[in-house]
Amino acid sequence: MERQILYIIILAISVLVTGTAGYIIIEGWPLLDAFYMTVITLTTVGFGEVHPLSASGKLFTIFLVGSGVFVVTYSISFLVGLLAEGRAGEFLLRRRVRMELREIEGHFIVCGCGVVGSEVVEYFARTRESFVVIERDESKVKEVLKNYPELLFMVGDATREDVLKEAGIDRARGLLALLGSDADNVYTVITARFMNPHLRIVARAIQPESIEILRRAGADYVICPQKIGGLRLAAAALRPQVTSFLDLVLRSEAFDLSIEEVTIPENSPFAGKSLRELNLPGKIGLIVVAVKPVNRPTFEFNPRADTVIGEGDIIIVLGRLQQLAELRKMVTPE
Structure with missing residues (x-):
């Protein structure tokens, strides 16, 4: 559709230029007279x-x-066709998406919008994360747009550099490789890592033996739904209440709960203070689940009140989305 509009514009400009040049050459008229004659003729x-x-x-x-x-x-036949088929709204939607893609930054790129990708879209939309979806099957995109009409999307191949570049990979915060084959996911991870070495990449492994391949390709974290699904089934059988609580936290439809990680930036008012001084449960109602100091590879679960928070440390907190948004404001340097 975009190409047809471009062809119409090129044709119109070509006729105007040809007509103006023709009158100048044949009749020897000045430029303005030649252009005016072309316009009133057309x-x-x-x-x-x-x-x-x-x-x-x-x-x-x-x-x-x-x-x-x-x-x-x-031109008229094309416009009538657009209106008759209801495609005018689709054209305006794609134009709006392209304009927003030029400005977006600090976002996630979700490659693939199948069963797993749709769940990721739902979670990101609920937590108000900024993200872009790339999917080669336009019918899957239309299906997701029914529930999320403001979704930023691209119909294209996520393994291609030009598509990832248009999705703003150089400005992105992370990428999720959720395509339909391990080969495509490996290629996407390699391409994304080459284009943005600092990108956080999460990949899905359809076959368990592909986990290590995806890690070597450059993925920071690899998940195999088959393995995760088996573990969740076993946990649901052995510890049903724990599993129900985790489902509540991860999906948070009912109580708007979420568990999040927050990195303490440089010059943050949190730096150098203990958890007792910060008093997050008392001030905004958040529960501090764990702390990961910047100079240690492991987490400190259920940290003590005298644990001091430093720049670059990561705190894992549990709370409502509004409380989490307030925390992000509090850690930001003034």
């Missing part, structure tokens, strides 16, 4: 000739009128 307003025409000029005008009729007829 629009058939009937104002008459600017100057008397020679025989060659009359033949050229006949050719110009024929060309104008062709361009106008083609």
Whole structure:
């Protein structure tokens, strides 16, 4: 559709340029007179000739009128087709998406919108994360758009550099490789890592033996739904209440709960203070589940009240989305 519109614009400009140049060459008219004559000829307003025409000029005008009729007829038929098929809204939607993609930054790129990708979209939308979806199957995109009409999306191949570049991979915070085959996911991870070495990449492994391959390709974290699904089934059988609580936290439809990680930036008012001084449960109602100091590979679960928070440390907290948003404001340097 975009190409057809481009063709119409190119045709219209070509006819205008050809008509103007023709009158200049054949009749020797000034540029303004030649352009004016071209416009009134193409629009058939009937104002008459600017100057008397020679025989060659009359033949050229006949050719110009024929060309104008062709361009106008083609343009009208295309516009009528857009309205009849209801595609005008689709064109405006794609244009809006392209404009927003030029400005977006600090976002996630979700590659693939199948069963797993749709769940990721639902979670990101609920937690108000900024993200872009890339999916080669347009029907899957339309299905997701029914529930999330403001979704930023691209219909394309996520393994291609030009598609990832248009999705703003150089400005992105992370990428999720959730395509339908391990081979495509490996290629996407390699391409994404090459284009943005600092990107956080999470990949899905369809086959368990692909986990290590995806890690070597550059994925920071690899998940195999088959393994995770088996563990969740066993946990649901052995510890049903724990599993129900984790489902509540991860999905948070009922109580708007979420468990999040927050990194303490440089010059943050949190730096150098203990958990007792910060008093997050008392001030905003958040529960501090764990702390990961920047200079240690492991987490400190259920940290003590005298645990001091430093720059670059990561705190894992449990709370409502509004409380989490308040925490992010509090850690930001003034």
